[in-house]
Amino acid sequence: LFGMTTLSPLSHSVFWSLLCNAGLFVLVSILWQRSQEEERLAQEFHATTDREPVPWADATDGATIVVGEKQAALLTALGGYFPEAKCREMLGEIITAMGLDQRKTISVIEYAEFIRKVEAKLAGSVGSAMAHQALTSETVFTAEERARLAGAYAAILLRLHISPRELNEKIDFYREREQLLIDHSRELERRIDDREREIAARVVAEKAMAAAEQKFRSIFDNALEGIFQVSPEGRLLIANPALANILGYDSAADLLNAVPDVRTLFRGRRRLREMLFRQLQAGRPVENFRIRAVHASGRIIWLNIHARPIFDEQGELLRIEGIAEDISTRKEAEDTLARYQEELEAKVRARTAQVVEKQAFLEQILEGILAAVIVVDRQRSRVMKCNRIAEELLGCGREQMLADGCSPQHLEPVFSDLDRKTLNREMVLQRGNGTAIPVLRNILPVVYKGVPAYAVILFDISEHKALERQVSMAQKLQSIGQLAAGVAHEINTPIQYIGSNLSFLAESFRQLVQMSRYHREAVSAVKNGSDINELCRDFARKAEELDLEFLTQEVPQALSESLAGVEQISAIVKAMKQFAQPEEDTLTTVDINKALEQTIVVSRNEWKYSADMEMRFDPANPVITGYPGPLNQVFLDMIVNASRAIAEKRGEAVEKGRIVISTAGGERGVTVTIADDGGGIARENLDKIFDPFFTTRAVGKGIGQGLNIAHAVITDKHHGTINVDSTVGVGTTFTIILPYHPEGSGGAGGRPRPQ
Known part of the structure; x- marks a missing residue:
């Protein structure tokens, strides 16, 4: 309109809205008549405005x-509330606003206006009451200045030729007129704002609609799934490019032209097609409906259809709309997966049969093996499985064990330290009936029925231990048999001089008895009156023949030698008894110094002719927890080997060798060192000396079992170490370290108290 084609729709609408509102306001003003009161007030206002302006400056008295x-004065009054700088800044702003910055004097009316503005500024910070109180002091506004201000107001009223009542009426008139104009202006502004908001909302809605249409058109055209609308008769109304692409057409228009009836796409599947349309015509939506369709090339494809019917207000079917997805590749993959699934199930069935067969085989082995097998849950420490041997060995029924009636806590130490993978650990098992049997324990981490567990395998080694004791005893007896001649010689020597001493003591006792008889006869003769001098000479002669002084010296010495010989024999017998006693399966306290002393006594006849024995024992008498019998056997083999090595080196030489045995307690345990200055061991044989049946001696002088057994006793039974250091022609040193408490003995791990 009017050629304003370049304006935007919003500007065009605003322009015509303002134009219509202005025209309407003018028309209403012309047609609307004023009341008599409004006419009177208008005439009075016009008459008043025609008067000359009042010269305000002339209304004052000139002062x-x-x-x-x-x-x-104002700085002083304001100083109680603000800093001086802020007060000066506030007054400067007001002076500048009133145009008084270039003037040195002002009228009283100007000063009153200045005070009013200062009070308004101060009221914004401290409140109106305090601001008014602060500016009513005599220094700010004197009484003379107030009187002059009142006179100025009176002069103004006189110049206006109007009474105070008329002045109030005019003021009220102007206020009413001003309020009327303000209200009318506000109403006009409100109507304009409403119209602008309505126009803006309409523009926004139109833009949103256009954007939504563009958005949905973009979604429709760019969707990967085919979108369609079908009439109740089956005619294809709308199709997007994706549907045309799925069905093999170049564009949606080509699809609409080539397929007048959508039913022709589903040839060969009449029953399924009729079921689809019957369900939609009944008002039920279709979800994930799979059906075969004919491609433009003639091949068959699979479609997955989601559709819903659209009805009008009368309930008549208007159209059917939905989406179609090409699932040919997925269908092929599903068919392939189904075949794989069938093959996999067949393999699983075959594998399951194999597993069942293996499970039955393992169950047979588990029940037939001569070992107790117990499966324990790692987290809950509860028995999950056990075999028949475990029931017999532990003396606890399978049902009772699986029902937690015989929990692992009651079978210590068999079920202790399960988190440590240990193999071939010997321990003593306390059975349910109170008996104890030695067992060999192995712990293996396993997974049983998908649960992490431990397999505790226990072997009953009672027969093995009995055989070991028999072998150990036989070895001891063999050693004792080899030492028998020497021990007999050691016992025979003190017996010989004990026998000589006893013969001497018997003869001396006979003589003393004879002297006692002479003494009694002399006493009796004196009592009968015989000559005492003759009796004394006769008694002295017999005492001289007896040699009492000699007996006084020799008898005590003979007794002392005999007692020493008896103690020596007793020590040898005691050592032999200790050495030959049967081996015990339980750990006990072993005094290392005492064990070495007894072994040295037993083997004395082996080394005394070829070597001197030097003992450097720890005065603290270190003790360990161990097996005394096997340790004595180890020490004996070491001493005998040392003495024979020295004898082989010395030959017929008169000079003896030396054997040094020392003990020392440390943090790790007790260290026993046995050193000799024999011929030594060749370097190529050092790695073989602990092997079974290895020996460097001639046939018939050794079977090579001594050091092998010694190594087993130190390392396996006592969890210690044994090392050898040897130089050919210089000698050999064996170093044995025995821990205070072998692993699994239940000791605290520290040094035992010496005994």
Whole structure:
């Protein structure tokens, strides 16, 4: 309109809205008549405005107020509330706003206006009451200045030729007129704002609609799934490019032209097609409906259809709309997966049969093996499985064990330290009936029925231990048999001089008895009156023949030698008894110094002719927890080997060798060192000396079992170490370290108290 084609729709609408509103306002103003009261007030207002303006400056009495003085007074009044700099800044702003910055004096009316503005500024910070109170002091506004201000107001009213009542009426008139104009202006502004908001909302809605249409058109055209609308008769109304692409057409228009009836796409599947349309015509939506369709090339494809019917207000079917997805590749993959699934199930069935067969085989082995097998849950420490041997060995029924009636806590130490993978650990098992049997324990981490567990395998080694004791005893007896001649010689020597001493003591006792008889006869003769001098000479002669002084010296010495010989024999017998006693399966306290002393006594006849024995024992008498019998056997083999090595080196030489045995307690345990200055061991044989049946001696002088058994006793039974250091022609040193408490003995791990 009017050629304004370049305006935007919003600007065009605003322009015509304002134009219509202005025209309507003018028309209403012309047609609307004023009331008599409004006419009177208008005439009075016009008459008043025709008068000359009142000269405000002339209304005063000519006196002036100095700005600098009043500014100082105001700074003092405001100083109680603000800093001086802020007060000066506030007054400067007001002076500048009123145009008084270039003037030195002002009228009283100007000063009153200045005070009013200062009070308004101060009221914004401290409140109106405090601001008014602060500016009513005599220094700010004197009584004379107030009187002059009242006179100025009176002069103004006189110049206006109007009474106070008329002045109030006019003021009220102007206020009413001003309020009327303000209300009318606000109403006009409100109507304009409403119209602008309505226009803006309409523009926004139109833009949103266009954007939504563009968005949905973009979605429709760019969707990967085919979108369609079909009439109730089956005619294809709308199709997007994706549907045309799925069905093999170049564009949606080609699809609409080539397929007038959508039913022709589903040839060969009449029953399924009729079921699809029957369900939609009944008002039920279709979800994931799979059906075969004919491609433009003639091949068959699979479609997955989601559709819903659209009805009008009368319930008549308007159209059917939905989406179609090409699932040919997925269908092929599903068919392939189904075949794989069937093959997999067949393999699983075959594998399951194999597993069942293996499970039955393992169950047979588990029940037939001569070992107790117990499966324990790692987390809950509860028995999950056990075999028949476990029931017999532990003396606890399978049902009772699986029902937690015989929990692992009651079978210590068999079920202790399960988190440590240990193999071939010997321990003593306390059975349910109170008997104890030695067992060999192995712990293996396993997974049983998908649960992490431990397999505890226990072997009953009672027969093995009995055989070991028999072998150990036989070895001891063999050693004792080899030492028998020497021990007999060691016992025979003190017996010989004990026998000589006893013969001497018997003869001496006979003589003393004879002297005692002479003494009694002499006493009796004196009592009968015989000559005492003759009796004394006769007694002295017999005492001289007896040699009492000699008996006094020799008898005590003979007794002492005999007692020493008896103690020596007793020590040898005691050592032999200790050495030959049967081996015990339980750990006990072993005094290392005492064990070495007994072994040295037993083997004395082996080494005394070829070597001197030097003992450097720890005065603290270190003790360990161990097996005394096997340790004595180890020490004996070491001493005998040392003495024979020295004898082989010395030959017929008169000079003896030396064997040094020392003990020392440390943090790790007790260290026993046995050193000799024999011929030594060749370097190529050092790695073989602990092997079974290895020996460097001639046939018939050794079977090579001594050091092998010694190694087993130290390392396996006592969890210690044995090392050898040897130099050919210089000698050999064996170092044995025995821990205070072998692993699994239940000791605290520290040094035992010496005994």
